[in-house]
Amino acid sequence: MSKILVVDPEKCVGCRLCEIACSVVKTGKVNPSQARIGVTIFDEEGFYMPVVCYQCEEAWCKAACPAAAIDKDERLRRYTVNEERCVGCRICNAACPFGTISFSQQTGKAFKCDLCDGAPTCVAYCPTGALRYEEQDTTLRSRRTATARKAMDAF
Helix, strand or coil: CCCEEEHHHCCCCCCCCCHHHHHHHHEEEEEECCCCCCEEEECCCEEEEECCCCCCCCCHHHHHHHCCEEEEECCCCCCECHHHHHCCCCHHHHHHCCEEEEEECCEEEEEECHHHHCCHHHHHHHHCHHHHHHHHHHHHHHHHHHHHHHHHCCC
């Protein structure tokens, strides 16, 4: 059985430690704009939603990439950006219906969550347990896939 990153928005308090930890691990600096996870804040509702790559079964970012720079790692069930092949066209960014693949002005390349090679930093630093990396429940996977398909259809 494989693991997936699970987000529980009801436990998120909007501290954004996940963004800070991710940016430090990935760039060596505190720069949340370069994090592979983002917390969407709904101030009026008092609601926070961590958003991270869903590692879609049929990834639109991979299908759209003209340089074949997005690879699938079957072992960890994740997609990674091969920076050597990435041409910085941002088509993958436009193709992702969830907005979870970004572009770095510093490198001129796309970047996204790579699950920190199976030990997501965001999970380790989440003080409330809003982020978990756990064994995939096939029922949960089916529900996530159905939700992702609905979102893609709406897009």
